[in-house]
Amino acid sequence: MRTPLRLQPLIDAYMIDDVVGQLKSGKEAEVYVVTSRGEYRCAKVYKEAQNRSFKQASQYTEGRKAKGSRQARAMSKKSRYGREEMESEWQNTEVEALAMLATAGVRVPKIYEYHEGVVLLEMIVDSTGHAAPRLNDVTMSAEDARKHHTTLIREAVKMLCAGYIHGDLSEFNVLLSEHGPVIIDLPQAIQSTANNAFRLFERDINNLAAYFCRFAPEIKNTDYAHEIWKLYENGKLRPDTKLTGKFAHSTRKADVSSVLNEIDAAYEEEMRKRLARSEDND
Ligand SMILES: Nc1ncnc2c1ncn2[C@@H]1O[C@H](COP(=O)(O)OP(=O)(O)O)[C@@H](O)[C@H]1O
Numbered sequence: 171m172r173t174p175l176r177l178q179p180l181i182d183a184y185m186i187d188d189v190v191g192q193l194k195s196g197k198e199a200e201v202y203v204v205t206s207r208g209e210y211r212c213a214k215v216y217k218e219a220q221n222r223s224f225k226q227a228s229q230y231t232e233g234r235k236a237k238g239s240r241q242a243r244a245m246s247k248k249s250r251y252g253r254e255e256m257e258s259e260w261q262n263t264e265v266e267a268l269a270m271l272a273t274a275g276v277r278v279p280k281i282y283e284y285h286e287g288v289v290l291l292e293m294i295v296d297s298t299g300h301a302a303p304r305l306n307d308v309t310m311s312a313e314d315a316r317k318h319h320t321t322l323i324r325e326a327v328k329m330l331c332a333g334y335i336h337g338d339l340s341e342f343n344v345l346l347s348e349h350g351p352v353i354i355d356l357p358q359a360i361q362s363t364a365n366n367a368f369r370l371f372e373r374d375i376n377n378l379a380a381y382f383c384r385f386a387p388e389i390k391n392t393d394y395a396h397e398i399w400k401l402y403e404n405g406k407l408r409p410d411t412k413l414t415g416k417f418a419h420s421t422r423k424a425d426v427s428s429v430l431n432e433i434d435a436a437y438e439e440e441m442r443k444r445l446a447r448s449e450d451n452d
């Protein structure tokens with residue numbers, strides 16, 4: 171195919187030998203199949219920032235610190251400088267997250283190069299050697315759905331233990347390789363300490379349940395998000411912590427008036443005692 175302009179710098183740097191074709195274009199990136207050092211790899215080219223919705227981006231960047239105040243001001247003003255900063259911020263986040271998660275034992279594509287706004291990634295393949303399908307493109311047995319769901323919950327736990335939440339986990343961002351699910355697309359990954367972290371984590375986990383319950387309906391009744399988050403908040407979550415998928419929400423309403431009555435009663439009791447003591451001393 172004709173060489174896409176944005177890949178030329180990698181060809182000039184001998185990082186890419188040939189461009190084979192383009193995979194489905196997603197929301198934020200174009201992904202090409204290329205040959206590089208004798209194997210097929212994926213080149214992910216981030217779309218220009220102006221093609222992206224900033225409104226949508228702001229919920230993710232909320233939890234991230236801009237490095238300098240000039241940068242922060244520019245990002246919030248959405249100026250040209252701000253757009254460029256945002257652009258490289260997204261790419262950096264994806265590269266950093268992919269590297270960290272690989273170290274944490276999460277199955278994500280390996281990164282080979284990062285050059286001129288293009289990331290060269292391991293191509294995830296199916297058993298025929300073609301680019302692996304997204305979960306959204308396949309159907310499966312109830313047994314496989316249970317197995318892959320369990321695997322992905324475990325991956326989300328490992329990510330959380332490494333301080334990350336995917337932030338856009340769904341059947342569109344998980345590829346099914348011949349060895350099982352592989353999580354992709356992390357430019358919006360957020361730190362688990364961000365203000366809105368639980369909300370995004372819960373949405374990720376619920377997206378998985380909503381997808382897998384198409385094949386194994388009982389998955390609808392699981393509540394891994396609350397179970398995992400409680401363990402995480404209490405410092406008890408480990409990559410291999412056993413999980414049940416059940417969470418007992420407290421059904422007891424805080425009974426404020428009975429607490430106040432008890433405080434009043436204790437106060438009266440104390441006053442009675444003091445009075446009795448002072449009468450004794452008289
Ligand atoms: N490492 C990879 N191996 C195989 N296919 C990939 C890889 N990375 C991306 N793709 C394909 O490209 C599509 C878009 O990539 P993605 O990272 O999800 O970007 P976007 O932000 O555009 O959704 C994916 O849905 C998938 O089909």
Ligand SMILES: [Mg+2]
Pocket residue numbers: 196197342343355
């Ligand atoms: Mg995607």
